[in-house]
Amino acid sequence: MEKIIVRGGRRLEGSVRVEGAKNAVLPVIAASILASSGTSTIKDVPTLADVYTINEVLRYLNIDVKFENNQIKVDASGELKTEAPFEYVRKMRASFLVMGPLLARVGLARIALPGGCAIGSRPIDQHLKGFEAMGATVKIGNGFIEARIDGRLQGAKIYLDFPSVGATENIMTAAVLAKGTTIIENAAKEPEIVCLANYLNAMGATVVGAGTGTIRIEGVDELYGAEHTVIPDRIEAGTYMVAAAITEGDILVENAIAEHLRPLIAKMEEMGVSIREEGNGLRVRGPKELKPVDIKTMPHPGFPTDLQSQMMALLLRAKGTSVITETVFENRFMHVEEFRRMNGDIKIEGRSSVINGPVQLQGAEVQATDLRAGAALVLAGLVADGYTRVTELKHIDRGYVDFTGKLLALGADIERVNEASEAEPEEQQEQSLKSNLA
Ligand SMILES: CC(=O)N[C@H]1[C@@H](OP(=O)(O)OP(=O)(O)OC[C@H]2O[C@@H](n3ccc(=O)[nH]c3=O)[C@H](O)[C@@H]2O)O[C@H](CO)[C@@H](O)[C@@H]1O
Numbered sequence: 001m002e003k004i005i006v007r008g009g010r011r012l013e014g015s016v017r018v019e020g021a022k023n024a025v026l027p028v029i030a031a032s033i034l035a036s037s038g039t040s041t042i043k044d045v046p047t048l049a050d051v052y053t054i055n056e057v058l059r060y061l062n063i064d065v066k067f068e069n070n071q072i073k074v075d076a077s078g079e080l081k082t083e084a085p086f087e088y089v090r091k092m093r094a095s096f097l098v099m100g101p102l103l104a105r106v107g108l109a110r111i112a113l114p115g116g117c118a119i120g121s122r123p124i125d126q127h128l129k130g131f132e133a134m135g136a137t138v139k140i141g142n143g144f145i146e147a148r149i150d151g152r153l154q155g156a157k158i159y160l161d162f163p164s165v166g167a168t169e170n171i172m173t174a175a176v177l178a179k180g181t182t183i184i185e186n187a188a189k190e191p192e193i194v195c196l197a198n199y200l201n202a203m204g205a206t207v208v209g210a211g212t213g214t215i216r217i218e219g220v221d222e223l224y225g226a227e228h229t230v231i232p233d234r235i236e237a238g239t240y241m242v243a244a245a246i247t248e249g250d251i252l253v254e255n256a257i258a259e260h261l262r263p264l265i266a267k268m269e270e271m272g273v274s275i276r277e278e279g280n281g282l283r284v285r286g287p288k289e290l291k292p293v294d295i296k297t298m299p300h301p302g303f304p305t306d307l308q309s310q311m312m313a314l315l316l317r318a319k320g321t322s323v324i325t326e327t328v329f330e331n332r333f334m335h336v337e338e339f340r341r342m343n344g345d346i347k348i349e350g351r352s353s354v355i356n357g358p359v360q361l362q363g364a365e366v367q368a369t370d371l372r373a374g375a376a377l378v379l380a381g382l383v384a385d386g387y388t389r390v391t392e393l394k395h396i397d398r399g400y401v402d403f404t405g406k407l408l409a410l411g412a413d414i415e416r417v418n419e420a421s422e423a424e425p426e427e428q429q430e431q432s433l434k435s436n437l438a
């Protein structure tokens with residue numbers, strides 16, 4: 001079994017470069033489906049498991065995808081298939097983002113139902129409401145969702161009940177080829193939405209207002225391949241900012257965009273962390289003593305849920321009581337149990353976690369319950385007594401490029417190992433002991 005083993009106690013120093021954003025590149029790759037001519041070149045693409053998965057989905061749809069040196073070239077000019085099977089959607093829910101582009105371009109999309117996941121049930125009703133408002137017929141059955149339109153989608157006014165990132169993206173990528181004007185109200189305002197809009201406009205679309213609550217799209221007849229550079233990953237940046245703060249370290253997080261990280265910067269500064277814009281990034285220095293803060297996760301520009309667990313690790317080291325309230329996902333406190341195994345003093349009260357610090361964290365065997373939780377456990381391990389062993393690394397690999405290598409370069413005592421060769425004989429011994437006793 002693969003594990004990250006980290007021994008606490010090292011102060012992290014140096015610089016680390018943030019990659020292109022996972023949550024920006026996935027909808028951008030899905031949107032390349034819209035180009036009926038030309039090749040798209042997408043730059044600063046991170047080498048993440050999720051990127052390989054979405055590439056596989058596109059290839060399955062009969063699209064030519066080449067991924068080399070952090071660049072992807074997509075040629076979607078051939079005849080497209082219209083189905084994304086469960087094997088891809090199960091690996092990564094964002095596979096569902098191909099529905100809008102397929103429906104717009106081919107008039108039919110059949111995507112396996114994403115199902116629940118560790119952080120919540122994650123319905124897709126707002127995506128479907130948008131497609132239906134544009135004239136599509138949506139049917140659910142046999143584990144698939146099918147959306148279909150005879151002729152072209154029609155522009156519509158769509159009010160989202162919640163500013164869902166995925167629904168905003170799926171509706172935008174359907175509306176760009178619709179007949180007439182689409183207005184999305186209560187749209188998500190995340191930087192990743194702006195990144196997608198810029199790509200769509202480069203492909204020949206007319207999207208205005210991305211980054212605000214109202215996005216207006218004038219449909220066009222055809223889109224073509226374009227060149228686009230993905231924005232830096234604000235969640236990866238935030239994770240290394242916490243690494244600096246928790247180890248009393250001093251890290252230059254290169255390529256981080258302060259404007260995208262305001263809610264995190266504000267909270268970390270409240271805790272006593274020094275953050276300065278420097279060159280092409282942010283310089284973060286951890287203080288000797290951290291102050292407690294209260295955090296409520298919210299859609300952008302509120303505090304991002306994807307940095308909630310990393311901040312929990314940091315708050316375990318703050319002197320006093322902090323409260324984190326999770327309002328975006330109904331079940332995103334799975335890491336609390338794991339932090340408790342490391343001596344964390346945390347109580348869950350409904351949608352809030354009450355964190356009492358500072359505690360001396362203790363190394364333990366813990367499980368990454370989702371990708372951010374996995375990163376947060378490694379962060380806690382950086383300051384725990386002794387060795388922390390983090391398993392279920394497939395989650396971390398979805399969202400972090402070379403997490404262990406980057407932390408090692410900053411001075412962490414960390415390694416990634418495959419303990420199968422040691423563990424298996426022991427398991428086998430146990431098995432044969434059991435069968436001997438039976
Ligand atoms: C690939 C990607 O970009 N993932 C991000 C995206 O996920 P994702 O796009 O799935 O997140 P959403 O913004 O859609 O979901 C937010 C909340 O809205 C609910 N909801 C969503 C759609 C819907 O039709 N109905 C509904 O009820 C969800 O269950 C959840 O409780 O935004 C999340 C919120 O910032 C981030 O945590 C994820 O990292």
Ligand SMILES: C=C(OP(=O)(O)O)C(=O)O
Nearest residue numbers: 023093094306371372399
């Ligand atoms: C929850 C996340 O991603 P996804 O929506 O792809 O599960 C995340 O990036 O933290």
